[in-house]
Amino acid sequence: MSPRPRVAGERRPWLSTHALLLLPITLIVVITVVDTQAPSSVHLGPALVIAPALTPSFAGPRTTAAVGALAVGAQILIAHTHGGLGTTNHIVQTITLVVLSALLVLYSALRERRQAQLAQVRTVAEAAQHVLMWPLPEHIGPLRIASLYLAAEDEAQIGGDLYAATRGGDAVRVLIGDVRGKGLPAIGEAALLLSAFRESAHRRIPLAELADTLDQSVSRYAADLEPAEEAGERFATALLVEIPDHGQVTRMTSCGHPPPLLLSPGHVVTVPSLHPSPPLGVHAGTDHTLDVFSFEPGDTLLLYTDGVVEARDSGGRFYPLAERVARWTEDSPEALVHHLRRDLLAHVGGRLGDDAALIALHRTPVDRHRHHGRVATADAFRHGPAPVSRRQARP
Numbered sequence: 322m323s324p325r326p327r328v329a330g331e332r333r334p335w336l337s338t339h340a341l342l343l344l345p346i347t348l349i350v351v352i353t354v355v356d357t358q359a360p361s362s363v364h365l366g367p368a369l370v371i372a373p374a375l376t377p378s379f380a381g382p383r384t385t386a387a388v389g390a391l392a393v394g395a396q397i398l399i400a401h402t403h404g405g406l407g408t409t410n411h412i413v414q415t416i417t418l419v420v421l422s423a424l425l426v427l428y429s430a431l432r433e434r435r436q437a438q439l440a441q442v443r444t445v446a447e448a449a450q451h452v453l454m455w456p457l458p459e460h461i462g463p464l465r466i467a468s469l470y471l472a473a474e475d476e477a478q479i480g481g482d483l484y485a486a487t488r489g490g491d492a493v494r495v496l497i498g499d500v501r502g503k504g505l506p507a508i509g510e511a512a513l514l515l516s517a518f519r520e521s522a523h524r525r526i527p528l529a530e531l532a533d534t535l536d537q538s539v540s541r542y543a544a545d546l547e548p549a550e551e552a553g554e555r556f557a558t559a560l561l562v563e564i565p566d567h568g569q570v571t572r573m574t575s576c577g578h579p580p581p582l583l584l585s586p587g588h589v590v591t592v593p594s595l596h597p598s599p600p601l602g603v604h605a606g607t608d609h610t611l612d613v614f615s616f617e618p619g620d621t622l623l624l625y626t627d628g629v630v631e632a633r634d635s636g637g638r639f640y641p642l643a644e645r646v647a648r649w650t651e652d653s654p655e656a657l658v659h660h661l662r663r664d665l666l667a668h669v670g671g672r673l674g675d676d677a678a679l680i681a682l683h684r685t686p687v688d689r690h691r692h693h694g695r696v697a698t699a700d701a702f703r704h705g706p707a708p709v710s711r712r713q714a715r716p
Contacts, residue, residue, distance in 0.1 A: 389422025
């Protein structure tokens with residue numbers, strides 16, 4: 322493999338470390354020079370500990386030890402200049418500096434080890450995220466797609482929110498869901514739902530039957546693996562959407578999931594009427610309602626989990642998704658997701674209290690359709706006419 326070409330203006334990490342190292346070294350030199358030139362009544366030697374104390378913030382234990390040794394050497398030079406090493410004051414200062422430097426080296430070693438462990442956890446979590454939720458294609462069927470996933474737990478990078486999209490025949494089927502809980506404990510149930518959806522969605526069974534299949538999977542999972550103390554508390558919300566290549570009628574079945582937003586040109590935002598059934602795993606055998614609505618070329622369907630709309634600012638106010646998204650109804654899916662990510666994190670002060678996921682689905686004209694057989698992720702549901710019963714919905 323050929324070496325990666327260096328990009329113009331790219332800064333290498335070792336250059337930054339060496340530049341920062343000049344700060345403690347310069348500090349030691351300045352303190353030493355000033356103290357040796359100052360009257361004997363002035364004692365700046367104790368300030369030398371600042372140099373090794375700064376070093377662990379940008380360097381490892383070896384560099385910290387080297388700076389500490391340099392500070393101790395400077396202290397000995399100062400002592401030699403002001404009365405010799407045998408005075409009680411200089412002995413105490415030297416021993417104190419040695420002990421503090423040793424403690425700083427130990428701290429730096431522990432900090433470096435912790436950083437290595439966190440890096441490994443993040444690597445494993447990122448790999449799990451790619452295995453569970455395959456990256457969305459930029460286009461699938463008549464849709465142009467952009468997505469965002471924000472995990473509440475920094476170390477996990479993945480939690481209980483999930484989304485997937487698969488192509489079957491002349492339509493695209495999309496799943497977005499939210500497993501109860503967050504972080505690593507919710508990953509198992511999220512993986513189960515994604516696997517069940519990918520296995521069943523391509524068979525082109527009605528959405529209501531597909532919801533039945535997912536409901537049965539969650540119920541079996543809870544019966545087999547649910548701890549006794551969590552009996553009845555394992556469930557997941559889900560939204561299933563079927564978007565045909567031709568025609569504007571889109572079908573949707575919701576299992577306790579919040580409704581999507583339909584963005585139309587002219588800063589128009591509408592919320593589809595939804596008739597959700599209970600979440601998956603709550604009441605097995607529930608009759609699932611099929612809702613239909615019009616999703617026209619040029620519109621964007623925004624799918625999201627409750628972690629988006631339930632995000633609170635410092636004053637406890639929820640994130641006003643419909644109000645904020647009205648600004649960007651005419652933006653591309655990529656730009657829309659970018660704006661929402663920045664705005665959402667600014668609203669919560671940089672850290673979410675729950676996992677959040679959203680997907681922007683932009684319907685392109687028929688002649689621009691691109692058909693992909695791969696699976697991806699999504700999130701959506703929307704207004705529409707009166708619900709159609711399951712028996713009426715089946716062919």
